[in-house]
Amino acid sequence: MSERQRDYLILALSLLIVLATSVDIVLDSAAGTPVEHILHEILLMAAALGLAAWVTSDLRQRNREVVQLRHELEVVQQSGVPRNADVEAARVSLGHAIDSQFDDWGLSQSERAVGRLLLKGLSIREIAALRETQEKTVRQQASAIYRKANLPGRHAFAAWFLEDLL
Known part of the structure; x- marks a missing residue:
C-alpha cells in the first residue's frame, strides 16, 4: 500500500468515526444520556475531525510538491537555452x-x-x-x-x- 493510499484510508476511517459519533450523539441526546457521556463523544468526534484535517492538509502539501517537482523537471527538459x-x-x-x-x-x-x-x-x-x-x-x-x-x-x-x- 502506498503512502497516498494509506493516507486516504486514514482519512476515510476518521470521517467514518466522525459520522458514527455524530449519529451516536444525536441518539444519546434524544435518549437523555448524561451530558458527561455526550461530551466524551464530542471530544472523540473533534479528535477524528482534527485527524481528518491534518491528513487532508498533508495530502494537499505533498500534491503541491509533486506538481512543483514535475514542473521543475519539465522546465529543465524544455529550456529554450541553446546548448553548445x-x-x-x-x-x-x-x-x-x-x-x-x-x-x-x-x-x-x-x-x-x-x-x-x-x-x-x-x-x-x-x-x-x-x-x-x-x-x-x-x-x-x-x-x-x-x-x-x-x-x-x-x-x-x-x-x-x-x-x-x-
Whole structure:
C-alpha cells in the first residue's frame, strides 16, 4: 500500500468515526444520556475531525510538491537555452553510457528510473513522490542499484559516472 493510499484510508476511517459519533450523539441526546457521556463523544468526534484535517492538509502539501517537482523537471527538459553542440553531444553520449552500464549491472526498469533520478540529484522523498510510491520502496531500489553496481552508496554511484568527466 502506498503512502497516498494509506493516507486516504486514514482519512476515510476518521470521517467514518466522525459520522458514527455524530449519529451516536444525536441518539444519546434524544435518549437523555448524561451530558458527561455526550461530551466524551464530542471530544472523540473533534479528535477524528482534527485527524481528518491534518491528513487532508498533508495530502494537499505533498500534491503541491509533486506538481512543483514535475514542473521543475519539465522546465529543465524544455529550456529554450541553446546548448553548445559539444556539450549536447557529450550529454547524449553520457546518456548512452549510463544506459549501457545499467544493462551491464542488470538493473530492472524501476531501478533504472530510480538510478536516473538519483543521478539528477533528487532525494529519496522526491523520487517517491514523483514515482507515486513509498520512500521505503525507493530506498530498497536504490540499495539494489548500489549492490548490483558493487558501490557503497549514493555518492559513489554518482561519482562512478562523473569522476573522469570533471
